[in-house]
Amino acid sequence: MQEGGPDLDVAISTRVRLARNVGSYAFPCLASDTDTGEMLDKVKSLFNEQGAFTDFKLWPMGDLSSIEKRSLVEKHLISPGLLNGSSNGALMVRNDEAISVLINEEDHFRIQAILPGLQLEEALVITNELDDIIEERFDYAFDHNIGYLTACPTNIGTGLRSSVMLHLPGMIMTRQFKRLLNTLSQVGLMVRGLYGEGTEIVGNMVQISNQVTLGHTEEEIINNLHAITCQIIEQEKSARQMLLDRNRMGMADKAWRAYGLLKYAQAISSQEAISLLSDLRLGFDLGLVKGIDYGLLNQMLVIVRPGSLQLIVGKELDHKQRSIERAIQIKEVLDRYPDRRIESEDNE
Amino acid sequence: MLCQQCQRVEATIQIIKSIDGVSSEYFYCAQCARSNDELDFTLEPAFSLHQLFSSMLNQNMLGNRELAKSSKLQCSSCGLTFAQFSQVGRFGCSNCYTAFTEKLKPLIKRIHASSSHPGKVPQRVVGRFKAKQKIDRLREELKVKISKEQFEEAAVLRDEIKEIEKKVDQGTTSS
Numbered sequence: 152m153q154e155g156g157p158d159l160d161v162a163i164s165t166r167v168r169l170a171r172n173v174g175s176y177a178f179p180c181l182a183s184d185t186d187t188g189e190m191l192d193k194v195k196s197l198f199n200e201q202g203a204f205t206d207f208k209l210w211p212m213g214d215l216s217s218i219e220k221r222s223l224v225e226k227h228l229i230s231p232g233l234l235n236g237s238s239n240g241a242l243m244v245r246n247d248e249a250i251s252v253l254i255n256e257e258d259h260f261r262i263q264a265i266l267p268g269l270q271l272e273e274a275l276v277i278t279n280e281l282d283d284i285i286e287e288r289f290d291y292a293f294d295h296n297i298g299y300l301t302a303c304p305t306n307i308g309t310g311l312r313s314s315v316m317l318h319l320p321g322m323i324m325t326r327q328f329k330r331l332l333n334t335l336s337q338v339g340l341m342v343r344g345l346y347g348e349g350t351e352i353v354g355n356m357v358q359i360s361n362q363v364t365l366g367h368t369e370e371e372i373i374n375n376l377h378a379i380t381c382q383i384i385e386q387e388k389s390a391r392q393m394l395l396d397r398n399r400m401g402m403a404d405k406a407w408r409a410y411g412l413l414k415y416a417q418a419i420s421s422q423e424a425i426s427l428l429s430d431l432r433l434g435f436d437l438g439l440v441k442g443i444d445y446g447l448l449n450q451m452l453v454i455v456r457p458g459s460l461q462l463i464v465g466k467e468l469d470h471k472q473r474s475i476e477r478a479i480q481i482k483e484v485l486d487r488y489p490d491r492r493i494e495s496e497d498n499e
Numbered sequence: 500m501l502c503q504q505c506q507r508v509e510a511t512i513q514i515i516k517s518i519d520g521v522s523s524e525y526f527y528c529a530q531c532a533r534s535n536d537e538l539d540f541t542l543e544p545a546f547s548l549h550q551l552f553s554s555m556l557n558q559n560m561l562g563n564r565e566l567a568k569s570s571k572l573q574c575s576s577c578g579l580t581f582a583q584f585s586q587v588g589r590f591g592c593s594n595c596y597t598a599f600t601e602k603l604k605p606l607i608k609r610i611h612a613s614s615s616h617p618g619k620v621p622q623r624v625v626g627r628f629k630a631k632q633k634i635d636r637l638r639e640e641l642k643v644k645i646s647k648e649q650f651e652e653a654a655v656l657r658d659e660i661k662e663i664e665k666k667v668d669q670g671t672t673s674s
Contacts, residue, residue: 172593174593176592177576177577177591177592178577178589178590178591178592178593180589180591181577181579181591181592257589279619282619283622286621286622286623290623291621291623292593293620293621293624294596294616295616295624295627295628295631295632296614296615296616297596297607297614297615297616298616298618298619299616299619300590300593300596302589302590303588303589303590304588304590304603304606304607304610305610307596307607307611307616308611308613308616308618309616309618309619311618363610363611363612363613364611365607365610365611365613365614365615365616366611366612366613366614366615366616366617367613367617367618368617368618368619369618369619
């Protein structure tokens with residue numbers, strides 16, 4: 152993921168994706184290998200011709216190892232569905248991984264932008280531009296009443312799913328989160344854990360996304376999510392301030408303990424690492440830990456996950472080996488940031 | 500009935516949830532209901548949108564007899580039957596939307612609380628799309644004029660509709 156972005160202390164990342172299909176082919180789940188192959192060939196020729204894709208790579212899913220695929224799922228570049236999907240599934244992704252197109256997954260095209268911080272409008276502009284380029288070559292399945300047609304009717308209309316990944320330790324610690332959940336479902340937003348549909352909350356991180364895709368314009372959907380996200384960010388900030396005012400020492404202690412464990416643990420599970428990273432991140436947000444940055448925190452958030460970890464190490468590892476290797480990798484990253492630079496606020 | 504979640508203990512708690520006008524029923528044992536209390540409905544791990552959606556079709560919308568009748572519906576393009584769709588919650592091709600249109604209308608309204616798309620339109624169909632929108636609007640006006648017995652104005656509208664329809668057929672409005 153790119154570095155930088157607005158509201159990074161609460162909004163980790165923004166994701167916008169458009170689902171599109173070609174009218175003349177069956178949807179990938181029912182299409183023959185010949186059809187999906189033809190689709191993929193057309194995409195390949197578009198990829199080779201268009202100047203727009205010079206800094207993109209095209210990865211046929213069949214060429215990727217299971218570890219590589221798992222790592223792509225962890226980075227939200229493919230969904231678990233493509234793991235077992237059509238043999239003609241492919242991922243077209245820009246080198247910085249911010250922009251990607253998934254081919255022959257649930258839908259023929261899933262056009263996606265992932266940006267750091269809260270940048271919904273920017274992400275929509277990017278996906279729209281890419282959509283226009285693909286649309287020049289493919290005749291999209293579109294109905295004048297219900298808009299873009301998708302394999303699942305929950306995506307018709309705009310085909311737009313926009314989401315923000317938020318870090319909400321303040322609201323979770325002050326027990327305001329449950330109330331927030333109830334409110335969000337009333338305004339047409341969905342809340343999920345780190346890995347999408349049906350996942351639990353880990354490391355105080357949640358994804359908030361639009362539920363309904365038909366009946367509003369793309370801009371309305373984005374603006375609604377943006378407005379509510381801004382409110383949540385404000386609430387999270389005031390919850391954090393309250394925690395800081397009541398128990399500054401306790402918050403600093405929690406963050407530094409997390410740093411200590413991350414740096415010196417000899418074996419650590421993915422879940423524990425993510426939850427410690429949440430504590431460290433909060434300490435950094437509150438100015439209680441200095442000398443690290445969001446680039447480091449986000450990088451660690453990726454390497455602690457099983458697929459990405461095994462990709463770095465270059466081989467398959469069992470659960471126990473992963474815990475040991477994870478601890479080594481985290482230490483290596485943290486070692487690049489010397490202790491003397493990482494200071495508590497009192498040592499300024 | 501067994502608890503929907505653990506499938507082991509008799510369900511003693513019924514939960515009815517209504518989101519965006521879509522209501523669904525759940526049957527849990529006391530323990531699972533308690534454990535779910537920590538998790539919101541949308542975070543429930545065993546739950547997916549597709550499941551909600553196919554259960555909506557099977558239980559809430561159609562009676563058994565009607566379901567049996569509609570199950571025979573089949574998409575002429577990809578061969579998917581309505582029964583298959585109601586199980587997997589996914590269509591086989593874009594023509595399925597036409598093949599099952601009558602069954603889908605109420606369903607789409609329930610999922611999205613809307614049945615029309617005001618957003619982006621592919622460049623290729625912009626002209627055609629706008630023409631169709633205009634025809635729909637003129638037809639509404641035509642109905643009003645006829646009901647008010649303003650036949651001269653109605654005739655003008657009728658001619659205008661015919662003219663646009665002719666252009667659409669010739670493909671001159673599509674870019």
